[in-house]
Amino acid sequence: MSETRPPKVAVIGAGTMGSGIAQACAVRGLNVTLFDTQAEALQRGLKGMDASLARIVRKGGLTEAAKRAALGRVKATADLSGIGDADVVIEAVFEDLTVKREVWGRVAEVAEEGALLASNTSSLPITEIAAGVGRPERFCGLHFFNPVPVLPLVEVVRAQRTSEETVERAKTFVERIGKTPILCDDKPGFIVNRLLIPYLSDAVFALSEGVGSAEDIDTAMKLGANMPLGPLALIDLVGLDVALAAAESLHREFQDPKFRVPPLLRQLVRAGKLGRKSGEGFYRYEETA
Ligand code: 3HC
Secondary structure, three states: OOOOOOOOEEEEOOOHHHHHHHHHHHHOOOOEEEEOOOHHHHHHHHHHHHHHHHHHHHOOOOOHHHHHHHHHOEEEEOOHHHHOOOOEEEEOOOOOHHHHHHHHHHHHHHOOOOOEEEEOOOOOOHHHHHOOOOOHHHEEEEEEOOOOOOOOEEEEEEOOOOOHHHHHHHHHHHHHOOOEEEEEEOOOOOOHHHHHHHHHHHHHHHHHOOOOOHHHHHHHHHHHHOOOOOHHHHHHHHOHHHHHHHHHHHHHHHOOHHHOOOHHHHHHHHOOOOEHHHOEOOOEOOOOO
């Protein structure tokens, strides 16, 4: 990555996280290629970016012109060859190891030899994703938090074969987009999800056991522990499918009952109740994002 010009970024996957990452980069002046195989996903991603940027403009955080300029820096494409000139490639596709490895197999064929390669996985082992890529020393985790335009943290995850140079490049990149990097080892859940997911799962168990209503559980944690959002509303924001994948991964990797997966979470996912993005999770939402 040249120090003299802004790095070009490619984001693979235009879902909530992918489009949030693309937005965060574009707002900081970086050109972004947003790739997805689904045209509807690209359209939804661009719409979400527009809405998020409009919100920032309304709050006085950005001018209308800066919003237009940021959107102008994002090129949405369903053609993977469009990512070939990127200095940084960040993958944010569905949390499934087979899917991620298949996607990385194709991405590695077109990505520039020297590009920094990163997965935004929330809980899968980076070392395992990197294993099929062919240049594991250039591969690391860059774990962003939802909503990406608002939350400043990025976990930089060092996998077994990530080089020190890659870690340094990753940290510099994170700072370049105005976020705060922390370094974690490639252990399940890294730091945030290792601590956060058991708390979220416990809230689902509390609901299933009738300890309180969803509203009262959330109010309890907002007003009694000063959380910005109650745990069930937070699962709705993150996506029930994403929270389930993270909970399953922690349970599978640690084999420790403290990471047990709440059956209610699984049932809701099976019923298609994925949270805000599907219009219903623990709560109902007027508009799907
Ligand atoms: N885009 C742009 N701006 C947004 C936004 C978005 N999508 N969502 C919220 N904002 C802005 C608002 O405009 C507002 O701006 P202001 O400070 O200038 O007024 C500010 O953020 C606060 O928003 P609100 O006043 O609407 O509401 P809240 O005060 O409740 O904040 C929240 C909303 C930022 C989502 C806050 O509730 C929060 O931080 N919740 C916790 C989120 C969290 O824990 N995320 C981590 C999830 S774990 C994860 O992502 C990892 C994964 O691997 C599972």
